[in-house]
Amino acid sequence: MQKRLFKIDSNDPVARDTLRMGLRTDAPVAIRSGQFVDIAIPGYYLRRPISVSDVLPDGVILFYKVVGEGTKVMAGMTPGMELELLCGGDPGSQSGMTKGMGSGFHPEKCQEAALLVGGGLGAAPLYLLARELLAAGKRVTAVLGFNKADEICLVEQYRALGVPVHIATLDGSAGTKGFVTDAIAAAKPAFDRFYTCGPLPMMKAVCTTLDAPGEASMEERMGCGAGFCYGCTLQTQSGPRRVCADGPVFDKEEILW
Amino acid sequence: MVKDLSVSLCGLRLKNPVIPASGTFGFGLELADSLDLNVLGGISLKGTTREARFGNPTPRIAECTAGMINSVGLQNPGIEALVSDKAPALRRIYDGVVIANISGYSVEEYAYNCARADACPAIDLLEVNVSCPNVHGGGMAFGTDPQSAAAVTRAVKAVTHKPVFIKLSPNVTDIVSIARACEDAGANGITLINTVLGMRIDIKKRKPIIANKMGGFSGPAVFPLALRMVYQVAHACGIPVMGCGGVARAEDVVEMMMAGATAVQVGAENLRNPSACPEIIEALPALMERLGIDRLQDIIGIVE
Secondary structure (H helix, E strand, C coil): EEEEEEEEEEEEECCCEEEEEEEEEECCCCCCCCCEEEEEECCCCCEEHHHHHHHHCCCEEEEEECCHHHHHHHHHHCCCCCCEECCCCCCCCCCCCCCCEEECCCCCHHHEEEEEEEEHHHHHHHHHHHHHHHHCCEEEEEEEECCCCCHHCHHHHHHHHCCEEEEEEECCCCCCCHHHHHHHHHHHHCCCEEEECCCCCHHHHHHHHHHEEEEECCCCCCCCCCCCCCCCCCEECEEECCCCCCCCCHHHHHCCC | CEEEECCCEEEEEECCCEEECCCCCCCCCHHCCCCCCCCCCCCEECEECCCCECCCCCCCEEECCEEECCCCCCCCCCHHHHHHHHHHHHHHCCCCEEEEECCCCHHHHHHHHHHHHCCCCCCCEEEEECCCCCCCCCCCHCCCCCCHHHHHHHHHHHHCCCCCCCCCCCCCCHHHCCCHHHHHHCCCCEECCCCCCEEEEECCCCCCCCCCCCCEECCCHHHHHHHHHHHHHHHHHHEEEECCCCCCCCCHHHHHHCCCCCEECCCHHHHHHCCHHHHHHHHHHHHHHHHHHEHHHHHHHCCC
16 A cells, blocks of 8 residues: 555546546556545545546546435546545555455456446446456456436446446336346346445345356445555454455355345 | 754664554554654554554454544464564664563553563663553553553563553543553553544444444544643653653644643644654744754743
């Protein structure tokens, strides 16, 4: 983990209350899917942990929702402004600071075909995972759930990768009416491992419904974001675990649903 | 002229007065990959109880203006893990002063934990936490009246030859009487302040943000309060004080020392900036130069 300055490349609305921010820095970044960056927002005391949706050779792409004062300030930022992030270090560095923020997903545990199940902005970190899975020669299907059609984002990016995307909306304004579990039942995708990120009730439904092995990315209010304040601890099958450092990704069996 | 940052604390030499405060730096090990721990004057380890504790339910963290509330609730792996695993592991990679922060639910538990820490060669100094606002039936209950603070002090002094600092709560009406009671009971020093009991409400949900409703408020907003208490206690007692509360910059370290602190702990700032302590230490020599200070030790309690 290291502190680095990034410059905002782009910061554009992509759906209701949802923005896509591109950030660049002056050296390569080492970040895997499921990891996050921890953003210092001028005027606010704590950082904002935001999952990484895509990694460029020298930058990151984030999707975020305006949910409070800090993300509102972020939404008002313009290209050229700088942000200080905690993130994984330069992969070429010998300083021992390459370890990223959070545990990340495990694409290597998928044998042939993966199912990605995202709820709302949970689609964001799963996009980088889709790229990693495809690069490793796995087949990928995505099921993305949203409250309404105006919240839909990232679907075109998934499709551009050649990933089939099934959409569920609670109000039926797009795709299958209902939950992601309804869309999964309708689409009947073949997979040997699933990965999910989204609201807790959705992940609970997914993890307790699907038979295959799976991983879920958990969320908790964080203090340090780097494993030393113990502010975001979750009780799990194997005892207390820190969402920021031991997670945010956990095997579905680990979580006490 | 080369600046001398070292201070002497109960016979222990600290290469500089800057110490990450208990609860804001884990057991040091968590940050070993990201920082050079050996620049730190000391490290105060996460508060430890006899048995392992999960701590409080989440959310445990709430942001505030110029600070934050935490309600971790003394999550820790228990005293045996501290003395057999965490402290020795830190000792192997860290050459500064290792401070065990000890909590308890009874006078007997404090004494037991301190006896175990006393037997651990990796630990240099004991900081006895009678001020945690996040646990019921223990913690702060012992630090809010002079008699119980003195009772804990006497009990732990009886089982250790290591220097004992009592960490006091600011949630009291007369901090000086409690500090004096600890000194009279044999304490070698006082750490203050622990966090200030605080609360935030989510106005959309109409519920407290912290699951436990209240928690410990810390951060730059409490610095003047902490400084005032450090000043009062340092001037009323003959034992050294470790100043803690809202320290975020090299200037704050100097200010705390001028108020009477021999060493200075950095708490919440570590959570927003994991390299806060190394950055403060790095900034000290240039600040000393500007202020005409050659030896930091010389400014301790310089303000009358």
